[in-house]
Amino acid sequence: MPRLIITHIKHSELVIHPVRLKTLFHGQRSQPVSLGALSRGVPDPCQDPRAARAARGKLCIPTWALPAQHPVWLGYAVQELSLATPGLAGCSQALSSLSWFFQASKKLVAATGQQCLPVSMDVRQPQSIAAAVDEALQEFKRIDILINGAAGNFLCPASALSFNAFKTVIDIDTMGTFNTSKVLFEKYFRDHGGIIVNITATLSYRGQALQVHAGAAKAAIEAMTRHLAVEWGPNKIRVNSLAPGPISGTEGFRRLGGKFAEQSKQFSAIPLQRAGNKTEIAHSALFLASPLSSYVTGTTLVVDGGSWLTSPNSFSALLGIASSSSAKL
Numbered sequence: 189m190p191r192l193i194i195t196h197i198k199h200s201e202l203v204i205h206p207v208r209l210k211t212l213f214h215g216q217r218s219q220p221v222s223l224g225a226l227s228r229g230v231p232d233p234c235q236d237p238r239a240a241r242a243a244r245g246k247l248c249i250p251t252w253a254l255p256a257q258h259p260v261w262l263g264y265a266v267q268e269l270s271l272a273t274p275g276l277a278g279c280s281q282a283l284s285s286l287s288w289f290f291q292a293s294k295k296l297v298a299a300t301g302q303q304c305l306p307v308s309m310d311v312r313q314p315q316s317i318a319a320a321v322d323e324a325l326q327e328f329k330r331i332d333i334l335i336n337g338a339a340g341n342f343l344c345p346a347s348a349l350s351f352n353a354f355k356t357v358i359d360i361d362t363m364g365t366f367n368t369s370k371v372l373f374e375k376y377f378r379d380h381g382g383i384i385v386n387i388t389a390t391l392s393y394r395g396q397a398l399q400v401h402a403g404a405a406k407a408a409i410e411a412m413t414r415h416l417a418v419e420w421g422p423n424k425i426r427v428n429s430l431a432p433g434p435i436s437g438t439e440g441f442r443r444l445g446g447k448f449a450e451q452s453k454q455f456s457a458i459p460l461q462r463a464g465n466k467t468e469i470a471h472s473a474l475f476l477a478s479p480l481s482s483y484v485t486g487t488t489l490v491v492d493g494g495s496w497l498t499s500p501n502s503f504s505a506l507l508g509i510a511s512s513s514s515a516k517l
Protein backbone atom coordinates (compact mmCIF):
# COMPACT_ATOMS: atom_id res chain seq x y z
CA MET A 189 0.00 0.00 0.00
CA PRO A 190 1.52 3.37 -0.99
CA ARG A 191 2.25 5.69 1.85
CA LEU A 192 3.09 9.33 2.12
CA ILE A 193 4.39 10.69 5.38
CA ILE A 194 4.90 14.36 5.90
CA THR A 195 6.58 15.35 9.10
CA HIS A 196 8.61 17.87 10.95
CA ILE A 197 7.83 19.18 14.31
CA LYS A 198 9.64 21.02 16.96
CA HIS A 199 7.83 20.13 20.08
CA SER A 200 4.99 17.99 19.23
CA GLU A 201 3.68 15.43 16.88
CA LEU A 202 4.08 14.14 13.44
CA VAL A 203 1.35 12.37 11.60
CA ILE A 204 2.32 9.62 9.28
CA HIS A 205 -0.09 7.72 7.16
CA PRO A 206 -0.44 5.90 3.90
CA VAL A 207 -0.94 7.52 0.56
CA ARG A 208 -2.26 6.10 -2.63
CA LEU A 209 -1.33 8.23 -5.59
CA LYS A 210 -3.18 7.43 -8.76
CA THR A 211 -3.22 9.28 -12.02
CA LEU A 212 -1.75 12.31 -10.36
CA PHE A 213 -0.63 14.13 -13.41
CA HIS A 214 -1.71 12.04 -16.35
CA GLY A 215 -5.38 11.61 -15.55
CA GLN A 216 -5.13 7.97 -16.53
CA ARG A 217 -7.32 6.30 -14.02
CA SER A 218 -6.26 2.83 -15.04
CA GLN A 219 -2.58 3.59 -14.45
CA PRO A 220 -1.85 4.46 -10.85
CA VAL A 221 1.24 6.47 -10.03
CA SER A 222 3.12 5.76 -6.84
CA LEU A 223 5.60 8.14 -5.29
CA GLY A 224 9.22 7.28 -5.67
CA ALA A 225 8.89 4.21 -7.81
CA LEU A 226 11.71 5.07 -10.16
CA SER A 227 13.92 6.24 -7.35
CA ARG A 228 14.28 2.66 -6.33
CA GLY A 229 14.77 1.44 -9.84
CA VAL A 230 11.38 -0.18 -10.31
CA PRO A 231 9.55 0.27 -13.62
CA ASP A 232 7.66 3.51 -14.12
CA PRO A 233 4.11 2.99 -12.88
CA CYS A 234 2.95 5.69 -15.25
CA GLN A 235 3.74 3.26 -17.99
CA ASP A 236 3.05 -0.04 -16.34
CA PRO A 237 0.04 -0.70 -14.11
CA ARG A 238 1.68 -3.87 -12.80
CA ALA A 239 4.62 -1.77 -11.69
CA ALA A 240 2.22 0.57 -9.99
CA ARG A 241 0.81 -2.27 -7.97
CA ALA A 242 4.31 -3.41 -7.11
CA ALA A 243 5.38 0.09 -6.15
CA ARG A 244 2.67 0.64 -3.58
CA GLY A 245 3.79 1.15 -0.04
CA LYS A 246 5.63 4.43 0.03
CA LEU A 247 6.29 6.54 3.05
CA CYS A 248 7.26 10.17 3.00
CA ILE A 249 8.58 12.30 5.85
CA PRO A 250 8.44 15.99 5.08
CA THR A 251 9.64 18.27 7.82
CA TRP A 252 6.64 20.51 7.68
CA ALA A 253 4.43 21.26 10.61
CA LEU A 254 1.19 22.90 11.37
CA PRO A 255 1.60 25.72 13.86
CA ALA A 256 -0.96 25.77 16.61
CA GLN A 257 -1.99 29.34 15.95
CA HIS A 258 -2.06 29.11 12.20
CA PRO A 259 -4.37 26.64 10.56
CA VAL A 260 -2.62 26.92 7.23
CA TRP A 261 0.92 26.27 6.16
CA LEU A 262 2.74 25.19 3.07
CA GLY A 263 3.00 21.59 4.09
CA TYR A 264 -0.65 21.52 4.89
CA ALA A 265 -1.40 22.32 1.27
CA VAL A 266 -0.17 18.90 0.30
CA GLN A 267 -2.72 17.45 2.62
CA GLU A 268 -5.45 19.71 1.29
CA LEU A 269 -4.52 18.68 -2.20
CA SER A 270 -4.51 15.05 -1.28
CA LEU A 271 -8.02 15.34 0.04
CA ALA A 272 -9.28 17.30 -2.92
CA THR A 273 -7.66 15.47 -5.81
CA PRO A 274 -9.22 12.30 -7.17
CA GLY A 275 -6.64 9.58 -6.95
CA LEU A 276 -4.83 11.24 -4.09
CA ALA A 277 -7.33 10.08 -1.53
CA GLY A 278 -5.36 8.59 1.28
CA CYS A 279 -2.48 11.04 0.97
CA SER A 280 -1.69 13.04 4.03
CA GLN A 281 1.16 14.19 6.13
CA ALA A 282 2.73 14.91 9.45
CA LEU A 283 1.45 17.76 11.51
CA SER A 284 2.96 19.48 14.50
CA SER A 285 1.60 21.18 17.55
CA LEU A 286 -0.61 19.53 20.05
CA SER A 287 -3.97 20.90 19.13
CA TRP A 288 -3.69 20.78 15.37
CA PHE A 289 -2.17 17.38 15.27
CA PHE A 290 -5.23 15.79 16.81
CA GLN A 291 -7.65 17.76 14.71
CA ALA A 292 -5.78 17.16 11.49
CA SER A 293 -5.21 13.50 12.08
CA LYS A 294 -8.90 13.03 12.75
CA LYS A 295 -9.69 14.87 9.54
CA LEU A 296 -7.31 12.70 7.60
CA VAL A 297 -8.61 9.48 9.01
CA ALA A 298 -12.18 10.55 8.33
CA ALA A 299 -11.42 11.63 4.78
CA THR A 300 -9.16 8.81 3.74
CA GLY A 301 -9.80 5.90 6.02
CA GLN A 302 -6.04 5.59 6.21
CA GLN A 303 -3.73 5.25 9.16
CA CYS A 304 -2.09 8.26 10.80
CA LEU A 305 0.88 8.03 13.10
CA PRO A 306 1.84 10.96 15.29
CA VAL A 307 5.51 11.31 16.17
CA SER A 308 7.65 14.28 17.13
CA MET A 309 11.08 15.67 16.33
CA ASP A 310 13.24 18.74 16.70
CA VAL A 311 15.30 18.95 13.52
CA ARG A 312 18.15 20.47 15.54
CA GLN A 313 18.37 17.29 17.59
CA PRO A 314 19.50 14.26 15.56
CA GLN A 315 18.44 11.92 18.34
CA SER A 316 14.88 13.14 18.20
CA ILE A 317 14.86 12.68 14.43
CA ALA A 318 16.23 9.18 14.81
CA ALA A 319 13.54 8.30 17.31
CA ALA A 320 10.81 9.61 15.01
CA VAL A 321 12.21 7.74 12.03
CA ASP A 322 12.49 4.53 14.05
CA GLU A 323 8.88 4.88 15.07
CA ALA A 324 7.79 5.45 11.49
CA LEU A 325 9.78 2.49 10.24
CA GLN A 326 8.44 0.27 12.94
CA GLU A 327 4.91 1.19 11.97
CA PHE A 328 5.18 1.29 8.17
CA LYS A 329 8.36 -0.68 7.42
CA ARG A 330 9.42 1.84 4.80
CA ILE A 331 9.99 5.53 4.11
CA ASP A 332 10.19 6.85 0.57
CA ILE A 333 10.09 10.61 0.62
CA LEU A 334 11.53 13.29 2.88
CA ILE A 335 10.40 16.90 2.52
CA ASN A 336 12.62 19.22 4.56
CA GLY A 337 10.48 22.27 5.28
CA ALA A 338 11.26 23.22 8.87
CA ALA A 339 12.39 26.84 9.04
CA GLY A 340 12.63 29.93 11.18
CA ASN A 341 12.50 33.48 9.88
CA PHE A 342 11.80 37.12 10.71
CA LEU A 343 12.70 40.45 9.19
CA CYS A 344 15.84 41.93 10.75
CA PRO A 345 18.68 44.05 9.41
CA ALA A 346 22.12 42.48 9.76
CA SER A 347 23.23 45.34 11.97
CA ALA A 348 20.54 44.49 14.53
CA LEU A 349 20.79 40.72 14.22
CA SER A 350 22.45 39.05 17.21
CA PHE A 351 24.99 36.31 16.71
CA ASN A 352 22.59 33.90 18.29
CA ALA A 353 19.72 34.99 16.04
CA PHE A 354 21.78 34.21 12.95
CA LYS A 355 22.86 30.88 14.41
CA THR A 356 19.31 29.99 15.38
CA VAL A 357 18.07 30.23 11.81
CA ILE A 358 21.08 28.36 10.43
CA ASP A 359 20.49 25.65 13.02
CA ILE A 360 16.84 25.12 12.11
CA ASP A 361 17.04 25.52 8.34
CA THR A 362 20.48 24.34 7.29
CA MET A 363 21.47 22.00 10.10
CA GLY A 364 17.91 20.73 10.31
CA THR A 365 17.93 19.79 6.65
CA PHE A 366 21.27 18.04 6.94
CA ASN A 367 20.39 16.27 10.18
CA THR A 368 17.11 14.91 8.88
CA SER A 369 18.55 13.89 5.51
CA LYS A 370 21.49 12.10 7.14
CA VAL A 371 19.34 10.22 9.62
CA LEU A 372 17.02 9.08 6.82
CA PHE A 373 20.02 8.08 4.71
CA GLU A 374 21.54 6.00 7.45
CA LYS A 375 18.35 4.37 8.57
CA TYR A 376 16.69 3.66 5.24
CA PHE A 377 17.56 5.57 2.06
CA ARG A 378 21.12 4.22 1.72
CA ASP A 379 19.79 0.71 1.16
CA HIS A 380 16.42 1.41 -0.42
CA GLY A 381 16.75 4.69 -2.31
CA GLY A 382 14.47 7.63 -1.71
CA ILE A 383 13.45 11.14 -2.61
CA ILE A 384 14.40 14.32 -0.77
CA VAL A 385 12.73 17.67 -1.43
CA ASN A 386 14.29 20.64 0.39
CA ILE A 387 12.14 23.75 0.73
CA THR A 388 14.36 26.80 0.18
CA ALA A 389 13.72 30.41 -0.91
CA THR A 390 14.89 32.90 -3.51
CA LEU A 391 16.22 35.33 -0.89
CA SER A 392 19.92 34.91 -1.66
CA TYR A 393 19.59 35.24 -5.41
CA ARG A 394 19.62 39.02 -5.15
CA GLY A 395 20.68 39.55 -1.55
CA GLN A 396 17.26 40.36 -0.11
CA ALA A 397 17.42 43.12 2.54
CA LEU A 398 16.73 42.14 6.17
CA GLN A 399 17.15 38.49 5.30
CA VAL A 400 20.85 37.65 5.65
CA HIS A 401 20.08 34.89 8.15
CA ALA A 402 17.38 33.12 6.11
CA GLY A 403 19.01 33.84 2.75
CA ALA A 404 22.33 32.37 3.87
CA ALA A 405 20.58 29.37 5.42
CA LYS A 406 18.56 28.60 2.29
CA ALA A 407 21.51 29.17 -0.04
CA ALA A 408 23.45 26.59 1.96
CA ILE A 409 20.57 24.16 1.56
CA GLU A 410 20.63 24.61 -2.21
CA ALA A 411 24.37 23.87 -2.18
CA MET A 412 23.69 20.87 0.05
CA THR A 413 21.09 19.70 -2.44
CA ARG A 414 23.70 19.53 -5.18
CA HIS A 415 26.32 17.84 -3.01
CA LEU A 416 23.93 15.19 -1.75
CA ALA A 417 22.47 14.60 -5.20
CA VAL A 418 25.97 13.80 -6.45
CA GLU A 419 26.98 11.64 -3.50
CA TRP A 420 23.71 9.79 -3.08
CA GLY A 421 22.64 9.40 -6.70
CA PRO A 422 24.27 5.96 -6.90
CA ASN A 423 22.06 4.93 -3.97
CA LYS A 424 19.00 5.78 -6.10
CA ILE A 425 18.29 8.87 -4.04
CA ARG A 426 17.09 12.01 -5.81
CA VAL A 427 17.67 15.33 -4.01
CA ASN A 428 16.06 18.56 -5.20
CA SER A 429 15.08 21.94 -3.81
CA LEU A 430 11.83 23.84 -4.19
CA ALA A 431 12.10 27.63 -3.79
CA PRO A 432 8.70 29.27 -3.24
CA GLY A 433 8.06 32.95 -3.72
CA PRO A 434 5.63 34.79 -1.42
CA ILE A 435 2.80 32.35 -0.66
CA SER A 436 -0.40 33.76 0.76
CA GLY A 437 -2.02 32.30 3.84
CA THR A 438 1.25 31.14 5.38
CA GLU A 439 3.28 32.04 8.44
CA GLY A 440 6.15 33.22 6.29
CA PHE A 441 3.84 35.54 4.39
CA ARG A 442 2.64 37.00 7.66
CA ARG A 443 6.08 37.42 9.21
CA LEU A 444 7.68 38.94 6.14
CA GLY A 445 4.96 41.51 5.56
CA GLY A 446 3.00 39.84 2.82
CA LYS A 447 -0.19 41.65 3.78
CA PHE A 448 1.56 44.99 3.65
CA ALA A 449 3.14 44.13 0.30
CA GLU A 450 -0.25 43.13 -1.07
CA GLN A 451 -1.97 46.26 0.19
CA SER A 452 0.72 48.51 -1.25
CA LYS A 453 0.44 46.76 -4.63
CA GLN A 454 4.02 45.48 -4.51
CA PHE A 455 3.00 42.20 -6.05
CA SER A 456 2.16 43.95 -9.29
CA ALA A 457 5.94 43.92 -9.86
CA ILE A 458 5.85 40.13 -9.98
CA PRO A 459 5.55 38.93 -13.60
CA LEU A 460 2.45 36.88 -12.71
CA GLN A 461 1.23 39.88 -10.67
CA ARG A 462 0.15 38.08 -7.53
CA ALA A 463 1.34 36.04 -4.59
CA GLY A 464 1.34 32.28 -4.95
CA ASN A 465 -0.98 29.94 -3.10
CA LYS A 466 -0.39 26.78 -1.13
CA THR A 467 -1.90 24.49 -3.71
CA GLU A 468 0.65 25.72 -6.24
CA ILE A 469 3.44 24.77 -3.86
CA ALA A 470 1.79 21.42 -3.22
CA HIS A 471 1.63 20.68 -6.94
CA SER A 472 5.30 21.50 -7.33
CA ALA A 473 6.33 19.44 -4.31
CA LEU A 474 4.36 16.50 -5.61
CA PHE A 475 6.04 16.84 -8.99
CA LEU A 476 9.48 16.63 -7.38
CA ALA A 477 8.35 13.73 -5.20
CA SER A 478 6.81 11.73 -8.03
CA PRO A 479 8.19 9.63 -10.88
CA LEU A 480 7.33 12.47 -13.24
CA SER A 481 10.62 14.01 -12.13
CA SER A 482 12.47 10.69 -12.18
CA TYR A 483 15.49 12.09 -14.07
CA VAL A 484 15.66 15.32 -12.07
CA THR A 485 18.21 15.61 -9.28
CA GLY A 486 20.48 18.28 -7.80
CA THR A 487 18.38 21.17 -9.00
CA THR A 488 16.08 23.87 -7.63
CA LEU A 489 12.55 24.36 -8.87
CA VAL A 490 11.69 28.04 -8.37
CA VAL A 491 7.95 28.52 -7.85
CA ASP A 492 7.57 32.26 -7.49
CA GLY A 493 5.68 33.61 -10.49
CA GLY A 494 8.96 35.16 -11.64
CA SER A 495 9.09 37.24 -8.47
CA TRP A 496 12.81 37.27 -7.72
CA LEU A 497 13.60 38.49 -11.22
CA THR A 498 11.65 41.70 -10.85
CA SER A 499 10.48 42.44 -7.30
CA PRO A 500 11.86 45.56 -5.57
CA ASN A 501 14.56 44.99 -2.95
CA SER A 502 14.37 48.21 -1.01
CA PHE A 503 16.12 48.37 2.37
CA SER A 504 14.04 51.28 3.59
CA ALA A 505 10.73 49.81 2.41
CA LEU A 506 11.51 46.53 4.12
CA LEU A 507 12.45 48.37 7.32
CA GLY A 508 9.00 49.91 7.11
CA ILE A 509 7.42 46.48 6.77
CA ALA A 510 9.51 45.16 9.66
CA SER A 511 8.22 47.89 11.96
CA SER A 512 4.63 47.56 10.78
CA SER A 513 2.17 45.54 12.81
CA SER A 514 1.56 43.11 9.93
CA ALA A 515 5.05 41.65 10.28
CA LYS A 516 5.20 41.42 14.06
CA LEU A 517 5.92 38.02 15.52
Ligand SMILES: CC/C=C\C/C=C\C/C=C\C/C=C\C/C=C\C/C=C\C=C\C(=O)SCCNC(=O)CCNC(=O)[C@H](O)C(C)(C)COP(=O)(O)OP(=O)(O)OC[C@H]1O[C@@H](n2cnc3c(N)ncnc32)[C@H](O)[C@@H]1OP(=O)(O)O
Binds near residue numbers: 435442
Ligand atom coordinates in the same frame (compact mmCIF):
# COMPACT_ATOMS: atom_id res chain seq x y z
C1 LIG B 1 6.69 35.87 2.13
C2 LIG B 1 7.11 37.16 1.67
C3 LIG B 1 5.98 38.07 1.67
C4 LIG B 1 6.07 39.30 1.47
C5 LIG B 1 7.32 39.97 1.21
C6 LIG B 1 6.98 41.35 0.99
C7 LIG B 1 7.80 42.16 0.48
C8 LIG B 1 9.15 41.74 0.11
C9 LIG B 1 9.28 41.71 -1.31
C10 LIG B 1 9.88 40.74 -1.90
C11 LIG B 1 10.45 39.57 -1.14
C12 LIG B 1 10.94 38.59 -2.09
C13 LIG B 1 10.88 37.36 -1.86
C14 LIG B 1 10.35 36.82 -0.58
C15 LIG B 1 9.87 35.50 -0.83
C16 LIG B 1 9.83 34.63 0.07
C17 LIG B 1 10.25 34.79 1.49
C18 LIG B 1 11.05 33.59 1.90
C19 LIG B 1 11.26 32.99 2.99
C20 LIG B 1 10.39 32.63 4.02
C21 LIG B 1 10.99 31.85 4.89
C22 LIG B 1 10.50 31.28 6.11
O1 LIG B 1 11.20 30.52 6.66
S1 LIG B 1 9.04 31.58 6.75
C23 LIG B 1 8.94 30.52 8.18
C24 LIG B 1 8.47 31.29 9.29
N1 LIG B 1 8.15 30.38 10.39
C25 LIG B 1 8.83 30.40 11.52
O2 LIG B 1 9.77 31.17 11.71
C26 LIG B 1 8.37 29.43 12.57
C27 LIG B 1 9.47 29.01 13.52
N2 LIG B 1 10.04 30.15 14.20
C28 LIG B 1 10.51 30.11 15.45
O3 LIG B 1 10.53 29.08 16.08
C29 LIG B 1 11.08 31.38 16.05
O4 LIG B 1 10.50 32.49 15.47
C30 LIG B 1 12.61 31.46 15.91
C31 LIG B 1 13.09 31.37 14.47
C32 LIG B 1 13.08 32.79 16.50
C33 LIG B 1 13.29 30.34 16.70
O5 LIG B 1 12.74 30.25 17.99
P1 LIG B 1 13.67 29.84 19.24
O6 LIG B 1 14.53 28.70 18.92
O7 LIG B 1 12.77 29.72 20.43
O8 LIG B 1 14.64 31.07 19.38
P2 LIG B 1 14.56 32.36 20.34
O9 LIG B 1 15.23 31.99 21.61
O10 LIG B 1 13.22 32.94 20.42
O11 LIG B 1 15.50 33.39 19.55
C34 LIG B 1 16.83 33.03 19.19
C35 LIG B 1 17.57 34.30 18.86
O12 LIG B 1 16.92 34.97 17.77
C36 LIG B 1 16.53 36.30 18.16
N3 LIG B 1 15.28 36.66 17.52
C37 LIG B 1 14.11 36.02 17.58
N4 LIG B 1 13.17 36.68 16.91
C38 LIG B 1 13.77 37.76 16.40
C39 LIG B 1 13.31 38.85 15.60
N5 LIG B 1 12.04 38.96 15.21
N6 LIG B 1 14.19 39.81 15.25
C40 LIG B 1 15.48 39.74 15.65
N7 LIG B 1 15.98 38.72 16.41
C41 LIG B 1 15.13 37.77 16.78
C42 LIG B 1 16.38 36.21 19.66
O13 LIG B 1 16.48 37.49 20.26
C43 LIG B 1 17.54 35.28 20.03
O14 LIG B 1 18.75 35.96 20.01
P3 LIG B 1 19.48 36.42 21.39
O15 LIG B 1 20.75 37.04 20.96
O16 LIG B 1 18.55 37.41 22.04
O17 LIG B 1 19.66 35.18 22.21
Ligand SMILES: NC(=O)C1=CN([C@@H]2O[C@H](COP(=O)(O)OP(=O)(O)OC[C@H]3O[C@@H](n4cnc5c(N)ncnc54)[C@H](OP(=O)(O)O)[C@@H]3O)[C@@H](O)[C@H]2O)C=CC1
Binds near residue numbers: 435
Ligand atom coordinates in the same frame (compact mmCIF):
# COMPACT_ATOMS: atom_id res chain seq x y z
N1 LIG C 1 5.59 31.34 3.28
C1 LIG C 1 6.30 31.72 2.25
O1 LIG C 1 5.90 32.63 1.50
C2 LIG C 1 7.58 31.05 2.00
C3 LIG C 1 7.99 29.96 2.72
N2 LIG C 1 9.16 29.32 2.41
C4 LIG C 1 9.54 28.11 3.10
O2 LIG C 1 8.43 27.23 3.17
C5 LIG C 1 8.51 26.44 4.37
C6 LIG C 1 7.21 26.57 5.13
O3 LIG C 1 7.05 27.94 5.52
P1 LIG C 1 5.69 28.52 6.11
O4 LIG C 1 4.60 27.58 5.87
O5 LIG C 1 5.58 29.92 5.67
O6 LIG C 1 6.08 28.62 7.65
P2 LIG C 1 5.68 27.78 8.91
O7 LIG C 1 6.17 28.54 10.09
O8 LIG C 1 4.25 27.44 8.87
O9 LIG C 1 6.52 26.44 8.71
C7 LIG C 1 7.78 26.25 9.24
C8 LIG C 1 7.65 25.15 10.25
O10 LIG C 1 8.96 24.78 10.70
C9 LIG C 1 8.77 24.24 11.99
N3 LIG C 1 9.96 24.27 12.80
C10 LIG C 1 10.62 25.35 13.23
N4 LIG C 1 11.66 24.96 13.99
C11 LIG C 1 11.64 23.60 14.01
C12 LIG C 1 12.47 22.61 14.63
N5 LIG C 1 13.52 22.96 15.35
N6 LIG C 1 12.15 21.31 14.44
C13 LIG C 1 11.09 20.96 13.70
N7 LIG C 1 10.26 21.84 13.11
C14 LIG C 1 10.54 23.15 13.27
C15 LIG C 1 7.72 25.09 12.65
O11 LIG C 1 7.07 24.25 13.57
P3 LIG C 1 6.24 24.82 14.80
O12 LIG C 1 4.93 25.15 14.24
O13 LIG C 1 6.20 23.67 15.73
O14 LIG C 1 6.97 26.01 15.33
C16 LIG C 1 6.86 25.55 11.49
O15 LIG C 1 5.62 24.90 11.51
C17 LIG C 1 9.73 26.94 5.12
O16 LIG C 1 10.84 26.14 4.81
C18 LIG C 1 9.93 28.34 4.56
O17 LIG C 1 11.25 28.78 4.70
C19 LIG C 1 9.96 29.77 1.41
C20 LIG C 1 9.62 30.87 0.69
C21 LIG C 1 8.41 31.59 0.93
